[in-house]
Amino acid sequence: MRIAVDAMGGDNAPSEIVKGCIVAAKEFSDITLVLYGKEELIRQEGIEEFKNIEIVHTDEKILSEDDPVRSIRRKKEASMVKAAVSVKKGENDALFSAGNTGALLAAGTLLIGRAKGVDRPGLLATFPSLSDGDTVFHMIDVGANADSKPLNINQYATLGSLYSKRVHGKQAPTVGLLNNGTEENKGSMLTKEAYQLLEKNPEINFIGNVEAREILNGAADVIVTDGFTGNAVLKTIEGTAISMMGLLKDSIYNNGMKAKIGGLLLKDSLKNMKDLLDYSKHGGAVLFGLKAPVIKTHGSATEEPVYYTIRQIRDMLQSHVLEELIDYFEHNEEQMP
Amino acid sequence: MRIAVDAMGGDNAPSEIVKGCIVAAKEFSDITLVLYGKEELIRQEGIEEFKNIEIVHTDEKILSEDDPVRSIRRKKEASMVKAAVSVKKGENDALFSAGNTGALLAAGTLLIGRAKGVDRPGLLATFPSLSDGDTVFHMIDVGANADSKPLNINQYATLGSLYSKRVHGKQAPTVGLLNNGTEENKGSMLTKEAYQLLEKNPEINFIGNVEAREILNGAADVIVTDGFTGNAVLKTIEGTAISMMGLLKDSIYNNGMKAKIGGLLLKDSLKNMKDLLDYSKHGGAVLFGLKAPVIKTHGSATEEPVYYTIRQIRDMLQSHVLEELIDYFEHNEEQMP
Numbered sequence: 136m137r138i139a140v141d142a143m144g145g146d147n148a149p150s151e152i153v154k155g156c157i158v159a160a161k162e163f164s165d166i167t168l169v170l171y172g173k174e175e176l177i178r179q180e181g182i183e184e185f186k187n188i189e190i191v192h193t194d195e196k197i198l199s200e201d202d203p204v205r206s207i208r209r210k211k212e213a214s215m216v217k218a219a220v221s222v223k224k225g226e227n228d229a230l231f232s233a234g235n236t237g238a239l240l241a242a243g244t245l246l247i248g249r250a251k252g253v254d255r256p257g258l259l260a261t262f263p264s265l266s267d268g269d270t271v272f273h274m275i276d277v278g279a280n281a282d283s284k285p286l287n288i289n290q291y292a293t294l295g296s297l298y299s300k301r302v303h304g305k306q307a308p309t310v311g312l313l314n315n316g317t318e319e320n321k322g323s324m325l326t327k328e329a330y331q332l333l334e335k336n337p338e339i340n341f342i343g344n345v346e347a348r349e350i351l352n353g354a355a356d357v358i359v360t361d362g363f364t365g366n367a368v369l370k371t372i373e374g375t376a377i378s379m380m381g382l383l384k385d386s387i388y389n390n391g392m393k394a395k396i397g398g399l400l401l402k403d404s405l406k407n408m409k410d411l412l413d414y415s416k417h418g419g420a421v422l423f424g425l426k427a428p429v430i431k432t433h434g435s436a437t438e439e440p441v442y443y444t445i446r447q448i449r450d451m452l453q454s455h456v457l458e459e460l461i462d463y464f465e466h467n468e469e470q471m472p
Numbered sequence: 473m474r475i476a477v478d479a480m481g482g483d484n485a486p487s488e489i490v491k492g493c494i495v496a497a498k499e500f501s502d503i504t505l506v507l508y509g510k511e512e513l514i515r516q517e518g519i520e521e522f523k524n525i526e527i528v529h530t531d532e533k534i535l536s537e538d539d540p541v542r543s544i545r546r547k548k549e550a551s552m553v554k555a556a557v558s559v560k561k562g563e564n565d566a567l568f569s570a571g572n573t574g575a576l577l578a579a580g581t582l583l584i585g586r587a588k589g590v591d592r593p594g595l596l597a598t599f600p601s602l603s604d605g606d607t608v609f610h611m612i613d614v615g616a617n618a619d620s621k622p623l624n625i626n627q628y629a630t631l632g633s634l635y636s637k638r639v640h641g642k643q644a645p646t647v648g649l650l651n652n653g654t655e656e657n658k659g660s661m662l663t664k665e666a667y668q669l670l671e672k673n674p675e676i677n678f679i680g681n682v683e684a685r686e687i688l689n690g691a692a693d694v695i696v697t698d699g700f701t702g703n704a705v706l707k708t709i710e711g712t713a714i715s716m717m718g719l720l721k722d723s724i725y726n727n728g729m730k731a732k733i734g735g736l737l738l739k740d741s742l743k744n745m746k747d748l749l750d751y752s753k754h755g756g757a758v759l760f761g762l763k764a765p766v767i768k769t770h771g772s773a774t775e776e777p778v779y780y781t782i783r784q785i786r787d788m789l790q791s792h793v794l795e796e797l798i799d800y801f802e803h804n805e806e807q808m809p
Binding site: 265266278281282313315321322323324326346347348349350351352360362363364366367368369370371372373374375376377378379381382383385386387390393394396397398399400401403404405407408411412 | 602603615618619650652658659660661663683684685686687688689697699700701703704705706707708709710711712713714715716718719720722723724727730731733734735736737738739740741742744745748749
């Protein structure tokens with residue numbers, strides 16, 4: 136398994152990216168990490184001893200403020216572009232980046248390409264189910280497409296189910312449609328039409344509408360939604376969790392000695408809570424529906440999230456979920472309008 | 473100021489509704505509360521001594537599972553319908569209910585009616601800004617309409633600004649468009665078109681796009697969005713906050729004696745935190761853009777939230793925000809396509 140890594144993408148590149156790769160390379164002898172970026176900077180992290188880390192030098196990189204499509208087309212020597220092209224050519228099996236999200240979506244779609252029959256790949260994110268720390272759920276699309284059609288949402292359901300089954304070993308993952316009420320007749324024109332398609336989709340275990348209030352409680356294994364709403368929900372979860380941790384900190388530090396001691400006694404328990412909320416443990420967001428795995432992690436990712444994301448990519452490659460996806464959509468393409 | 477109260481709406485009706493009304497009637501001698509519902513049940517709470525509480529007896533009520541539009545048309549004797557009709561006739565100045573949200577939206581639109589020039593009234597909710605406990609922000613539409621047009625979002629901006637100015641005394645409230653990125657060219661077809669209208673709207677202080685991650689940090693005084701996304705964001709904030717309070721409780725109670733003592737020492741501080749998060753203090757959600765104030769509070773509302781919502785209605789009536797709204801949209805109707 137060969138993973139193409141954009142070593143220059145993200146706020147902490149290349150240092151933290153390379154560090155995370157080193158941890159992964161140490162643990163998994165069955166993967167080879169091919170790092171695209173400035174060789175001199177990459178070497179500074181001390182990779183000599185690892186036979187399963189390779190470097191492809193490149194001087195250029197895509198910046199966070201670059202226009203996605205234009206930069207992918209013009210910056211042919213950028214680390215992300217060269218890494219994507221290597222996957223396209225079959226030299227590597229998957230693409231990883233912490234860089235410009237829009238550019239990565241464009242690189243995935245334009246350079247690696249959609250799986251035949253998939254109308255729009257969706258961005259799939261994995262969250263911990265807070266009602267039960269051991270389980271996770273997936274939401275797709277969390278922002279690959281700003282405008283989705285009912286057909287897209289139905290495909291997200293098939294894609295998400297496949298991911299849950301193959302990568303997380305869930306037998307018959309439940310699929311819920313994110314909606315503004317649980318009754319069948321609820322929703323926007325988009326969700327009402329999507330509901331009709333989902334109900335008839337033989338590949339999924341559709342359980343109907345799910346409200347945003349319930350998703351963190353494990354309302355369904357796979358939540359499907361259009362990319363605009365999914366993006367808003369993902370960012371609202373992040374923002375609310377960060378704000379509440381901030382409030383909790385204030386409650387402990389700005390309320391006198393009694394509260395400070397209370398905070399000290401609770402330190403370990405609160406650390407566990409923070410760990411549970413830290414969904415970088417579950418890897419990055421997968422642009423799912425392409426011919427190869429393309430995974431994005433947070434721009435601010437450090438060594439640990441980078442490691443978790445590489446582990447996730449290895450899980451994906453080992454599960455052969457992509458082969459199954461490609462096979463399914465090739466043979467069911469005629470069903471799509 | 474006469475407020476028509478649907479005493480039979482909500483999970484705790486009529487008891488908690490009447491109790492909240494009693495607290496408000498005691499405090500505010502300048503309001504009269506007209507309670508629509510079963511006289512016998514209402515009288516059980518002991519309202520005799522209050523000259524500013526009146527009862528209009530009615531046997532029927534709208535159930536939470538009733539179809540909104542059908543129930544409003546057919547259940548002419550229902551408490552909510554009679555209360556709405558009284559506002560329509562000018563006998564009362566505002567409508568309050570904790571009942572079926574869809575039915576209240578229908579009652580507001582069909583019985584009380586839209587202000588001339590307002591295409592679609594929006595549901596406006598008020599939240600505490602968590603970065604600063606003293607300030608609030610408003611989001612509109614949080615779910616009156618499942619499908620919104622750019623024109624609607626632009627009107628929500630005018631409506632939300634008016635509310636922030638008149639009811640909360642904000643000088644030049646900032647308006648942010650909820651979007652999937654902050655750059656001007658970001659977004660769905662809907663938000664891109666809405667952006668163009670907002671930029672040209674002379675009534676508002678538009679500051680551009682705002683991401684969901686930032687809204688609780690006080691990114692803008694008024695957040696405008698379509699009703700589907702707004703509903704999802706509102707419910708995600710609620711769900712995430714509830715899940716996190718649950719996690720915090722678990723951290724304290726299920727981690728041995730040390731954590732329990734820590735929790736005890738932190739009790740007061742955590743209570744403050746919970747209070748800050750409790751946005752029922754800021755009243756209910758206003759269906760804004762009608763000829764009179766129509767306010768919905770949570771179905772599970774008890775005495776306290778009912779009281780706060782009545783106080784909010786009084787603030788609205790005293791501010792004359794509705795008169796200004798009606799005046800503005802009447803004179804600017806020709807600008808609307």
